[in-house]
Amino acid sequence: SRFEYVKLFESHDRLLPGCWAVIRLDGRCFTSFAKKHSFRKPNDERALNLSNAAAKQVLKTFDNHLVLAYGQSDEYSFVLKRESNLFSRRESKILSTVVSMFTSVYVLMWSKFMDVELQEPPTFDGRIVLYPLTCHLRDYLSWRQADTHVNNLFNTAFWALVDQDGKSLKEAEKLLKGTNSKEKNELLFSQFGINYNNEPQMFRKGSLIIRRPGNEGYEFPKRRRVDQPSNEDHKGTTYLVDMQKDLAPSDDDYHVLHTDIIKDDFWKQHHYLLWPPDDSPPRIRKT
Amino acid sequence: SRFEYVKLFESHDRLLPGCWAVIRLDGRCFTSFAKKHSFRKPNDERALNLSNAAAKQVLKTFDNHLVLAYGQSDEYSFVLKRESNLFSRRESKILSTVVSMFTSVYVLMWSKFMDVELQEPPTFDGRIVLYPLTCHLRDYLSWRQADTHVNNLFNTAFWALVDQDGKSLKEAEKLLKGTNSKEKNELLFSQFGINYNNEPQMFRKGSLIIRRPGNEGYEFPKRRRVDQPSNEDHKGTTYLVDMQKDLAPSDDDYHVLHTDIIKDDFWKQHHYLLWPPDDSPPRIRKT
Amino acid sequence: SRFEYVKLFESHDRLLPGCWAVIRLDGRCFTSFAKKHSFRKPNDERALNLSNAAAKQVLKTFDNHLVLAYGQSDEYSFVLKRESNLFSRRESKILSTVVSMFTSVYVLMWSKFMDVELQEPPTFDGRIVLYPLTCHLRDYLSWRQADTHVNNLFNTAFWALVDQDGKSLKEAEKLLKGTNSKEKNELLFSQFGINYNNEPQMFRKGSLIIRRPGNEGYEFPKRRRVDQPSNEDHKGTTYLVDMQKDLAPSDDDYHVLHTDIIKDDFWKQHHYLLWPPDDSPPRIRKT
Amino acid sequence: SRFEYVKLFESHDRLLPGCWAVIRLDGRCFTSFAKKHSFRKPNDERALNLSNAAAKQVLKTFDNHLVLAYGQSDEYSFVLKRESNLFSRRESKILSTVVSMFTSVYVLMWSKFMDVELQEPPTFDGRIVLYPLTCHLRDYLSWRQADTHVNNLFNTAFWALVDQDGKSLKEAEKLLKGTNSKEKNELLFSQFGINYNNEPQMFRKGSLIIRRPGNEGYEFPKRRRVDQPSNEDHKGTTYLVDMQKDLAPSDDDYHVLHTDIIKDDFWKQHHYLLWPPDDSPPRIRKT
Numbered sequence A, B, C, D: 001s002r003f004e005y006v007k008l009f010e011s012h013d014r015l016l017p018g019c020w021a022v023i024r025l026d027g028r029c030f031t032s033f034a035k036k037h038s039f040r041k042p043n044d045e046r047a048l049n050l051s052n053a054a055a056k057q058v059l060k061t062f063d064n065h066l067v068l069a070y071g072q073s074d075e076y077s078f079v080l081k082r083e084s085n086l087f088s089r090r091e092s093k094i095l096s097t098v099v100s101m102f103t104s105v106y107v108l109m110w111s112k113f114m115d116v117e118l119q120e121p122p123t124f125d126g127r128i129v130l131y132p133l134t135c136h137l138r139d140y141l142s143w144r145q146a147d148t149h150v151n152n153l154f155n156t157a158f159w160a161l162v163d164q165d166g167k168s169l170k171e172a173e174k175l176l177k178g179t180n181s182k183e184k185n186e187l188l189f190s191q192f193g194i195n196y197n198n199e200p201q202m203f204r205k206g207s208l209i210i211r212r213p214g215n216e217g218y219e220f221p222k223r224r225r226v227d228q229p230s231n232e233d234h235k236g237t238t239y240l241v242d243m244q245k246d247l248a249p250s251d252d253d254y255h256v257l258h259t260d261i262i263k264d265d266f267w268k269q270h271h272y273l274l275w276p277p278d279d280s281p282p283r284i285r286k287t
Ligand SMILES: Nc1nc2c(ncn2[C@H]2C[C@H](O)[C@@H](COP(=O)(O)OP(=O)(O)OP(=O)(O)O)O2)c(=O)[nH]1
Pocket: A026, A027, A028, A029, A030, A031, A032, A034, A039, A040, A041, A042, A043, A044, A045, A047, A048, A073, A074
């Protein structure tokens, strides 16, 4: 029709090729939402598990495009592979679809996890951030996990003071103001007999979801060996790449880990996740 | 923490000031979703009403920022006012929040409108398109309504041939191929006694949702008179601007219309909707 | 070659269709450049004329795409027509070409206007700003001309105090601090017998360059009449559109005006410049 | 003034931090420009040296921000360091300033290199392309140098056929069509006694300009040793970083090389150029 020209105003919003892209969602006004739905304080395991279920659905759907997801509190981050050409890397399309799917599952599965009824539509904002190098991405994930730690330690001490010690919110706030990590740990231990390190891992470390083979005696290298031929330094090494491609993913294919992702250990054990390395980057294809 | 620098990679994605912005959502793979959930053909009134309910919630939430919404099939368009400073006009924030809220209500209210259970999470993609002039926006809305008409006329004829005439999908497709509007109208009338113009307005015109005062004898100009002082041509005329601001919006404040929005009539009757005119634009404020 | 994939990293940077686009250039460190080349204070007519010559060359080259140029001090603004499809509206291509051409002529013609030798390469930065509505564009031009006025009045008073009254730079600065326009006018008149309104128009109003027919008794409407048919309000009126297209532009086709462009008068007399009006916008074509 | 709001329409166009950025300039219509100014065929050494002089000026001016420049034919590429915060990484500002300065010197120094007078203002377009990884950048430079080789081999054979063999342009074109590199080399040798490998290096390899210390017995490591402390793998190694910072650059500080930059050799010998490596990237600072 003669109106079709209006489509020309749409913009090309392709994400720069070759970069990691993080899609981060965050609950809108969850301070109020958590109160209204009586979330347990400082962490509601059920709510976190609901988030994890929503994240799993996103991962399953875009299985070959997303490498992992990390969640804590009311937020979730999804990492898009550098070589991914999902929706031709169109930013709005990727962002909106991921936010919509996460929200959809969050509402759909609400009653499976929570025992109060939904009072209002939970809503998440979202953004996409590009990271050129793998260490930028590592630092991004470290940033989120460090945030988890700091907030959780504070909240644990805060609610101990309020719930177990009968302090008012203001008093608790004041008591904790200016204390460092060590002091909060000591306060928890001396006053409440709480060894912070024994607090649930999910609360202290957040949730990392990755695609892994099942646990029925499955051995990695047997499924599919990939020799990276084009790079001198990696010759001889066997990598597991896109092994996932061969299998339709089921919920069991995803593992929710509550582990340290700031130190190198985890990434050395799961070197294939962020593979190939920066000096041997994935092929860029026409979009 | 030393990781905080990663926030510097976030981009400023402010929408150009002074433009209309359309946020258009569209159901992901609704061809399959409609089938799986036995949507009535060619239009499922209940599903359309569900969409309308989701759209109303978006309008209510961003009441002073959105001027109208137009929906049809599996899509919905929201029009952001030119002068709106919602989220400082940050594109990703606006897009993600609107898509998320729409999706959230769609799932939350599903069972109120539909009688089958949800089999999978309905998902919507979204984009934001800028239109500099009011006539571009008018043409955008005309484009969507013309699309509604063309698709609905085709679908009505198609499913009449299949359901009432026992034609196969292929036969129906073939019979309609190359026919113009007039021929489809005639086919409907002569073969099936269907006067297309008597088909439900919602199917033929889509749904326009606007904010209007209630129907208890309410008269516009009484609530709040605004004289636009800075523009010669409009002096003396009384406009109703942001009248809404004074009232917390309830569901009744929104009217769902199924009316022609291509011709000028509607816009003349509701001149305040797209007011002020291009030659007397709204003030741009610091964002 | 196998390296060609690197071209995929180039971005689509199309300017939003339907908007006016202003390309503004500004001399890099011209405070120092002017000193080094003994520019006359506060205005060097020769330097301004050199800028005007460079601007004319840009206008001539992109004749059908640019509607006017406005210059003052070390800056120049070029207005790209809303309907222009110059370089498919690619922002970097337009910006770089205009800046490069302006610079090129500035150096090439330097010795024709100035009598000192060039000591260093004059350099201009540039940016493109989009304006959705004609009144935004009008306000942009008013902004630049108001700036011309304010700066020139200050500079005229400042250098009178220094050159004619023997004040030091600091003393002159101090004396003028906090004075308004009226006070500066009075100071000029009472102390130096200068009637500011008699100062050269070029200094007070800047330079506007537009395409106009020659002065050999030429009458506008005779060349080419264009009746704008699609808009009720303009029926009957005769507009001159793209008349320029028919003629290869020569230097004589451009007129440098030093006139008020803040008030409506000029624009009424030259209504064809910003035509068509916002409510009857130019056709957007595929880019 | 009340017009100042128009500045709000300017966009934030910051280049993604942490990426290499290439600013590539290319002569506008240099096919015609070269003809008009009797450039020697297929390469005019004087014109290439003029380009090199313009490039040197750009490098000198933005000494700590640009790491190298590579030129050939009518084009030049400048590589902005990943950690550079030049103009807060504002894309338009960087692009326009570089293009303007290059053009300015090209015109200013024209007569020093060329013996015909300038007939028209030489103009260059420009663009900025981001490359996340060092190997993307390496591939970019390889792409340009491979292009140099392919074009130059073709042009050398072409003009030998035309100038020495009396072939028409069409005949030469036809004779070379479909021939590969080896065949062109053989044709040059057998028919014209030209050993292509003895052709001037500047024509075959293009020009790479880098900042290097002088050749008066200067020894790198003596000036300033930098131990990169934060990265295990590089401990013990001595790198030379920003040594340049300490010295105001003069023309002699730049070396124009005509060398292979596709193979690893050059980059191993000049490892400091693209240092630090991807897995130990430069610090990103607030912009
Ligand atoms: N009680 C409780 N609260 C939670 C839990 N998870 C998240 N929250 C609350 C605590 C925080 O107030 C809030 C998350 O902080 P945000 O910075 O995202 O703020 P909020 O969502 O209120 O505002 P926003 O719209 O994101 O700017 O959600 C939970 O498991 N239990």
